[in-house]
Amino acid sequence: MSMKVFVLFVATALVASQCQGASFRSFPLKMKTEYGDESYTEIRCASWRLAAEALNIFGWETIPEECVNATAKYIEGKQYRSDSKTVNQQAHFFARSLDVRENDAIVFSIDGTVLSNVPYYSQHGYGVEKFNSTRYDEFVNKGDAPALPETLRNYRYLVNLGYKIVFLSGRHESKRAVTEANLKAAGYHTWEKLILKDPSNNSPNALEYKKAERAKLVQQGYRIVAVIGDQWTDLLGKPEALRSFKLPNPMYYIY
Amino acid sequence: MSMKVFVLFVATALVASQCQGASFRSFPLKMKTEYGDESYTEIRCASWRLAAEALNIFGWETIPEECVNATAKYIEGKQYRSDSKTVNQQAHFFARSLDVRENDAIVFSIDGTVLSNVPYYSQHGYGVEKFNSTRYDEFVNKGDAPALPETLRNYRYLVNLGYKIVFLSGRHESKRAVTEANLKAAGYHTWEKLILKDPSNNSPNALEYKKAERAKLVQQGYRIVAVIGDQWTDLLGKPEALRSFKLPNPMYYIY
Incomplete structure (x- = not known):
């Protein structure tokens, strides 16, 4: 396919x-009453997460209220780690199956992909509160977001294989210093490009912004081998990567 | 390290x-040994299912051997039912948000979408055995596949809303009588078209076959409002539906 x-x-x-x-x-x-207990809430919320990951549900602003506890349990437990690992593994398997060319690039998103924002979302209902850019900026400006460990491991594999790493983020240009420092503190020590959003950028949404930045990379001669992101809008649209990898993110959806 | x-x-x-x-x-x-117990197998297999549903993993011929029990537990338990329900709900929500036109069609796949083949796969390791067309034909020829109840409920909603139902299946034309009888016995009493694969059809795979059949529907004047299928190859490619809905299927992948 x-x-x-x-x-x-x-x-x-x-x-x-x-x-x-x-x-x-x-x-x-409305669900059958026989399933109306707390454990069935977990089942329903797992269905919600699955449907969001498979893009059957999209454009949501907040997670369902009944899913706060289930999302916390998922994110803070082993399943999220294992899910992240499985997707990163697939990206790694794909990357190592190719003969690496000089201008082969792998594009990573930042928030929710290479840096965890669970420390922020755990203080804001795991996505049940509407996004507040002022508060989120405060979190970004602290510059102490930890690595998502499975992505960090994959990043190291990919660097060792000889791929050029491009970080492509919706963070604004004004966050460059803190972003660079945060990436390094978290273990991401090398990259080809760190693309942040210019104040003059007038893309209507993340999808268009990221497409346009990928188009520039292609114009510059890079082959985009893979894109790895936690949002479908990190991955979709032309020019697309040879393969795209969707990391799990049940807490928020970015257009 | x-x-x-x-x-x-x-x-x-x-x-x-x-x-x-x-x-x-x-x-x-290799996973950390602290996680090497049976419950962690379930976690890994849930990750595998999630990655397959989000198309991070595709083209697989069999499920991982260690996932037979986890797949059985998933399919025979409440989670599969809830997951199927959630996707069907989304399709229903979308369909009822539109003003239904006379030639609005909703396309369903058959096996694994409207008719359950769990009775077959439960006898064949839930997908751990390679596909055997002779044995599967025997199952189809019995004509007693039950409805997937969440899809049946959605089908009834959609019929009541005034949509024309098209069943589009990779089953061969020789299975028409048994397929019609099975659909009716399972509760699907009405449809606009039942498209089966002609012996002369030379599509290289399911993806191309289904695309071509959707193109014919469009030529005939239908607006394809939704496609509902358990395989990504039911959904992808032009002409696409206004929206496509991926029902869960962790047991097999069809090209």
């Missing part, structure tokens, strides 16, 4: 979504 | 990979 076709298709779906309103808000439909 | 140990680990992993071929077959990498 062609990833290209997939990307094209999903991009269309994303555009369509903006005309459709937000179906996720009516989650869940 | 020292650099020496790290390099040794990577080297071992690299050598191992070349003996194993496709990446999914080398699942999983």
Whole structure:
């Protein structure tokens, strides 16, 4: 199957979504009463997470209120770590199957992909509160976000294989110093490019911004071997990578 | 971990990979021993399922051997039902948000989408055995596959909303009588079209076959509002539906 076709298709779906309103808000439909206990809440919330990861649910602003505890349990437990590991493994398996060329690049997102923002979201209901950019900036400016350990391990593999690492983030240019310091403190010591959002950038959303930055990379002669991100909008649209890898993120959705 | 140990680990992993071929077959990498118990197998297998649903893993011929029990537990338990329900709900929410036009069609796959083949796969290791078309044909020819109850409920909603139902299946034309009888026995009493694969069809794979059949529907004047299927190859490629819905299927992957 062609990833290209997939990307094209999903991009269309994303555009369509903006005309459709937000179906996720009516989650869940009434369930059978026999399942109405706390453990069934976990089951429903696991279904919600799965549907979000497979892009059956998108465009959500907050997680369902009943899923705060289940999301906390997921994020703070072994399953999130294992899920992150599995996706990073697949990216690693793919990367090592190729003969690395000089201008082969692998693009990583930053927040929620290479740096964890769980320390922030754990203080804000794991995504049940609406996004507050002022507060989130305070978290970013502290510069002490830890690495997501499975991504860090994969990053090291990929650097050793000879790939050029590009960090492509929606963080603004004004955050460059703190971002560089944070990346290094977390263990990401080398990169080809750190692309942040210029104040003059007028992309309407993350999808368009990241597509445009990937297009520049291609113009500069890079082959984008893989994109690794926690948001579908990190991955979709042309020019696409040879393969794209969706890390789990059940806490927020970025257009 | 020292650099020496790290390099040794990577080297071992690299050598191992070349003996194993496709990446999914080398699942999983060695995990920490503290997690080496049965419950951690379930965690790893849940990660594998999630990665497959999000198309991070594809093209697999069989499920990982260590995941037979975890897959059985998933499929026979409440989680699979809840996951199926959540995706069907999203399709329903989307469908009811539109003003239904006369030639609005919703396309369903059959096996694993409207009819359950769990009775077959439960006898064949839940996907750990390679696909055997002779045996699977015997199952199809019995004509007693039950409905997937969440899909049946959604189907009834969609029929009531006025959508035209198209069943589009990779089953061969020779299975028409038994398929019609099975659909009706399972509760699917009405449809606009039942598209099965003609003996003369020379599509190289399911993806191309289904794309071509959707193109014919569009030529005939239908608007494909949604496609609902358990395989990514049911959904991808042009012409695409307004929205596509991926039902869970951790037992097999169809190209």
